[in-house]
Every structure is written in C-alpha cells, then in structure tokens.
Amino acid sequence: xxxxxxxxxxxxxxxxxxxxxxxxxxxxxxxxxxxxxxxxxxxxxxxxxxxxxxxxxxxxxxxxxxxxxxxxxxxxxxxxxxxxxxxxxxxxxxxxxxxxxxxxxxxxxxxxxxxxxxxxxxxxxxxxxxxxxxxxxxxxxxxxxxxxxxxxxxxxxxxxxxxxxxxxxxxxxxxxxxxxxxxxxxxxxxxxxxxxxxxxxxxxxxxxxxxxxxxxxxxxxxxxxxxxxxxxxxxxxxxxxxxxxxxxxxxxxxxxxxxxxxxxxxxxxxxxxxxxxxxxxxxxxxxxxx
Amino acid sequence: xxxxxxxxxxxxxxxxxxxxxxxxxxxxxxxxxxxxxxxxxxxxxxxxxxxxxxxxxxxxxxxxxxxxxxxxxxxxxxxxxxxxxxxxxxxxxxxxxxxxxxxxxxxxxxxxxxxxxxxxxxxxxxxxxxxxxxxxxxxxxxxxxxxxxxxxxxxxxxxxxxxxxxxxxxxxxxxxxxxxxxxxxxxxxxxxxxxxxxxxxxxxxxxxxxxxxxxxxxxxxxxxxxxxxxxxxxxxxxxxxxxxxxxxxxxxxxxxxxxxxx
Numbered sequence: 001x002x003x004x005x006x007x008x009x010x011x012x013x014x015x016x017x018x019x020x021x022x023x024x025x026x027x028x029x030x031x032x033x034x035x036x037x038x039x040x041x042x043x044x045x046x047x048x049x050x051x052x053x054x055x056x057x058x059x060x061x062x063x064x065x066x067x068x069x070x071x072x073x074x075x076x077x078x079x080x081x082x083x084x085x086x087x088x089x090x091x092x093x094x095x096x097x098x099x100x101x102x103x104x105x106x107x108x109x110x111x112x113x114x115x116x117x118x119x120x121x122x123x124x125x126x127x128x129x130x131x132x133x134x135x136x137x138x139x140x141x142x143x144x145x146x147x148x149x150x151x152x153x154x155x156x157x158x159x160x161x162x163x164x165x166x167x168x169x170x171x172x173x174x175x176x177x178x179x180x181x182x183x184x185x186x187x188x189x190x191x192x193x194x195x196x197x198x199x200x201x202x203x204x205x206x207x208x209x210x211x212x213x214x215x216x217x218x219x220x221x222x223x224x225x226x227x228x229x230x231x232x233x234x235x236x237x238x239x240x241x242x243x244x245x246x247x248x249x250x251x252x253x254x255x256x257x258x259x260x261x262x263x264x265x266x267x268x269x270x271x272x273x274x275x276x277x278x279x280x281x282x283x284x285x286x287x288x289x290x
Numbered sequence: 291x292x293x294x295x296x297x298x299x300x301x302x303x304x305x306x307x308x309x310x311x312x313x314x315x316x317x318x319x320x321x322x323x324x325x326x327x328x329x330x331x332x333x334x335x336x337x338x339x340x341x342x343x344x345x346x347x348x349x350x351x352x353x354x355x356x357x358x359x360x361x362x363x364x365x366x367x368x369x370x371x372x373x374x375x376x377x378x379x380x381x382x383x384x385x386x387x388x389x390x391x392x393x394x395x396x397x398x399x400x401x402x403x404x405x406x407x408x409x410x411x412x413x414x415x416x417x418x419x420x421x422x423x424x425x426x427x428x429x430x431x432x433x434x435x436x437x438x439x440x441x442x443x444x445x446x447x448x449x450x451x452x453x454x455x456x457x458x459x460x461x462x463x464x465x466x467x468x469x470x471x472x473x474x475x476x477x478x479x480x481x482x483x484x485x486x487x488x489x490x491x492x493x494x495x496x497x498x499x500x501x502x503x504x505x506x507x508x509x510x511x512x513x514x515x516x517x518x519x520x521x522x523x524x525x526x527x528x529x530x531x532x533x534x535x536x537x538x539x540x541x542x543x544x545x546x547x548x549x550x551x552x
Binding site: 014015018019021022025026028029030031032033034036037040083086087089090091093094095096100104106107109110111113114116117118119120121122123124125126130131132133163164167221224225227228231232235242245246249250260264267268271272275276279 | 295311312314316319367371385389393399401403430433488499506514520539
C-alpha cells in the first residue's frame with residue numbers, strides 16, 4: 001500500500017501538469033480580468049464594499065444607454081429570428097431547388113461573419129444621406145427618406161443594420177433543426193387527420209420552440225455585445241452601452257472607474273443570462289436531433 | 291403545394307433583396323470617386339495607401355500567431371482531457387464557452403486594468419507585451435470555436451487506442467502528440483483556424499483599445515476621414531470574408547469525408 005501511494009500521486013501530478021498551460025491561460029486571460037472588473041463594480045474608490053456603483057447605473061444617461069441597447073438588441077433579434085426562420089423554413093421545407101438552398105446557406109455563412117466596421121460602411125453607402133437607396137427613393141420615387149424622419153444613426157437604422165448579421169445567424173442555426181423534423185411525423189399527423197395548421201401547432205412548434213427561443217437569446221446577446229459596427233456607424237453620437245463603455249475605457253468619461261466596472265458588469269450579466277438560457281435550451285433541443 | 295412554393299420563393303426573394311441591395315449600393319458608392327463617371331479610383335487610392343498594406347499585414351501576422359499558439363494550447367489540452375481527465379470535460383467546456391458570455395470589450399477592459407504600466411505584469415509598456423496581449427485576446431475570443439472544432443475532430447478518433455499503440459511502439463510524448471494526434475485532428479484545427487482568422491483580421495475593439503496598428507482601427511480611421519474609400523474597403527472585406535468561408539466549407543467537407551470513410 002505504501003509503495004503504490006507515491007505512484008498514484010505522481011500520476012495525478014502529471015495529469016494536472018498536462019492541463020496546467022490551459023488552466024494558467026484561462027485564469028490569466030479570461031477569468032481573472034472578468035473577476036477583477038466584477039469585483040471592482042462592488043467597491044468604491046477607497047476599496048470599501050458598496051452597492052453604490054450598481055445604484056448609479058440607474059442614473060438617467062446610463063439607464064437610457066441600457067434601455068436603447070436592449071431595445072435595439074431585442075428588435076434586431078426578434079426581426080432577425082422571424083425573417084431568418086421564414087427563410088430557413090423556405091429552404092428546408094419549401095421544396096425549392098437544391099441550388100437555392102446551398103446558395104442561401106453559403107451566403108448566410110459569409111453574411112453572418114460580415115460584421116464590424118465594413119458592415120457600417122456598407123449601410124452608410126446604402127441608407128446614409130448620400131446612399132444609393134436614399135437617392136433612388138428620392139429621385140425615382142419622389143420619397144425623401146430623411147425628410148420623413150429616418151436616420152441611419154438611430155434605433156431603426158441600427159436595427160436594420162444589425163439584422164444583416166442576425167438573419168443569417170438564425171438561418172444557420174435553425175436550418176439543421178428544421179431538417180431534423182422527420183418526414184414520418186408529418187405523415188403520421190396527416191394519416192391521423194391533422195390539418196397542416198394542427199401539425200405545426202401540436203408537433204413542430206413544441207419540438208422547435210427551444211431551438212427558436214434559444215437562438216433568439218443568442219442573437220440578442222450577439223447584438224448587445226456588438227461594439228465595432230455601432231462605433232463605426234455612429235461615432236459616439238448614439239448613447240448605447242458598448243459605446244459608453246468604449247468611451248469610458250478610452251478616457252474615464254464617467255469620472256469614476258468603479259462605475260465603469262459596474263457598466264461592464266451590467267453587460268456581462270445581460271449577455272450572460274441570455275447565453276446561459278441559450279445553452280440550456282440548446283441541450284434540450286438536441287434531444288430531438290439525434 | 292403550389293401555395294407553399296409561392297411563399298418559399300417570396301421569402302427567398304425578399305431576403306435576397308435585403309441582402310443584395312446594400313452590396314450593390316456599396317459597390318456603386320465605391321465607384322463614384324471620379325465626378326460624372328464610374329471608376330475604380332477609390333480602390334486605387336486604397337491600395338496606394340501604405341498604411342493599408344502595413345496594418346493589414348500586421349493583422350494577418352497577429353492572426354497567424356494566434357492560430358499557431360492557440361492550436362498548440364488547445365490540441366494538447368483537448369487530448370489530455372479526453373485521455374486522462376474525462377471528469378474535467380464539463381469544466382473545460384464551460385470555460386471555453388465563457389468568451390461567448392463575456393463580451394470582447396469587457397475582456398480587454400480587464401486586461402487594461404490587470405496588465406497596465408503600474409501593475410505587477412506591465413505588458414502594455416512595450417510593443418511586444420501589447421502584441422502578446424492582443425494575441426491572448428484573440429485566442430480568448432476564438433476559444434469557443436477552436437475548442438469545439440478540435441474536440442469534434444477528436445471524437446472521430448480513439449485517442450486511448452492511438453496513444454497505447456504509439457506507446458507500445460516506443461514513441462515519446464512529443465512524437466505521440468505531433469505525429470499521431472495533430473495529423474488526425476488537422477481538419478478540426480484548420481476549420482478552427484479559418485474562423486480565428488476571420489475574427490482576428492477585422493477585429494476592431496481589442497487592437498483599438500490596445501493602441502495597436504491593426505486593420506480594424508485603420509478601417510475605422512478611414513471611415514471617419516474619407517468618403518469613397520470606406521465602401522471600397524467594405525467590398526474588399528466582403529470578398530475576403532467570402533474566401534475564408536469557402537475555405538471553411540472545404541475543410542468541413544474534408545472532415546465529413548474523413549469521418550464517413552472511417
């Protein structure tokens with residue numbers, strides 16, 4: 001017994017040595033920075049524990065930033081999810097030629113990665129004051145977009161822009177789930193005399209809702225954390241959370257470092273909750289995809 | 291059936307309109323530089339700018355370093371967890387998913403606080419240190435994709451049997467890792483690598499806050515100061531995204547082919 005004990009320990013030590021590089025990396029460059037900010041949100045500049053920073057998040061300009069960020073993220077996620085679902089259903093169940101399906105999927109792969117600064121440029125060239133669509137609407141259809149109150153640097157403009165990567169992401173995630181609907185299920189339903197509405201309501205929706213709702217949350221978190229598009233599109237003229245945080249990191253515009261940590265903490269809480277529910281729902285949904 | 295087809299085509303056409311119009315508009319705008327006629331002047335102007343080449347090559351080099359260091363970290367870890375510590379899998383998977391929860395801007399904010407000039411490890415003091423921080427930041431951002439790609443590739447091979455076979459033939463640990471495991475998960479590493487590349491080359495937030503001369507901040511700078519070059523750059527970026535997606539598709543197809551042949 002005494003002889004085997006050190007041997008066991010040595011094996012245990014090599015086991016942990018093998019995982020050590022990853023553990024050190026994860027702690028230094030992922031966990032520690034996050035923990036540092038999160039704990040910083042709960043202390044005042046002198047190091048005393050406080051909830052004041054979190055309470056200060058509710059001052060009008062920061063609260064407004066959160067509200068508009070949540071509105072834009074929710075609108076672009078819901079819009080992206082509805083249109084993306086329609087598109088995915090069309091290519092998966094609509095009986096379209098197979099080249100349409102592969103063309104749509106390949107394009108979605110590209111467009112879901114086409115975010116950041118270039119996406120902002122593309123929408124400025126489309127719907128900016130001198131954008132093609134703005135000019136065509138004005139000269140051909142006699143409709144003055146900006147005269148009608150539209151502004152690309154607004155809730156509607158940013159939502160339209162974000163949907164350019166939200167819709168493809170929805171298509172890419174939900175198409176496999178739609179493909180997973182077994183033909184037997186619809187046949188069984190119609191043999192039993194179900195209308196196609198009943199089939200959707202009593203079979204498809206109960207099976208798909210975890211995937212759809214989960215993806216909706218993923219899209220929400222995705223839009224909420226998008227910094228580059230917002231910064232490139234609006235400069236700092238629109239008051240949304242990523243821009244506030246970006247400015248705060250650049251130059252302490254809130255005049256309180258700990259309040260900055262609290263803004264970051266608020267972001268992590270919101271993206272964290274939506275991602276955790278997404279991952280949980282995804283595990284639920286995978287039961288049906290085997 | 292015909293109604294279903296009608297609605298399907300309608301959905302595809304509406305989506306196509308929404309997706310293609312901004313691309314056409316960007317192309318049209320980028321060619322407006324010369325008055326009264328369409329020309330490629332904006333593209334010429336983009337390529338004539340030295341900073342385009344220097345920032346782009348800087349970003350490419352950083353992305354490649356990220357891929358190499360990331361693969362050297364992820365492959366042995368995924369291998370080790372599968373072989374020796376399966377009980378740690380949920381923990382490791384949870385950690386690799388964390389970058390989806392913590393936005394990049396928050397991670398980099400943490401770096402700037404932990405590794406600034408007055409901290410215990412002042413990485414931001416030197417160019418090399420800041421470059422290293424950028425690489426670690428990219429690695430963190432790509433962790434969910436890289437780990438999943440490698441782990442999926444590893445699922446198709448039996449690491450325990452491969453390791454025992456190699457060990458009984460007298461192979462050392464480096465030989466096992468680099469001559470048995472790496473070649474077998476190469477498709478996974480490659481598809482992770484292309485995603486990492488796509489993320490890293492255009493990334494704006496991290497290099498901008500670290501003051502690195504990278505492509506993303508350069509794009510934003512041009513966007514703030516020029517009129518016709520930004521759409522030209524957007525078209526170039528779109529073409530590059532297209533190329534990396536095609537490469538990802540090819541490697542995943544290779545991976546599926548390899549898994550199917552087994």
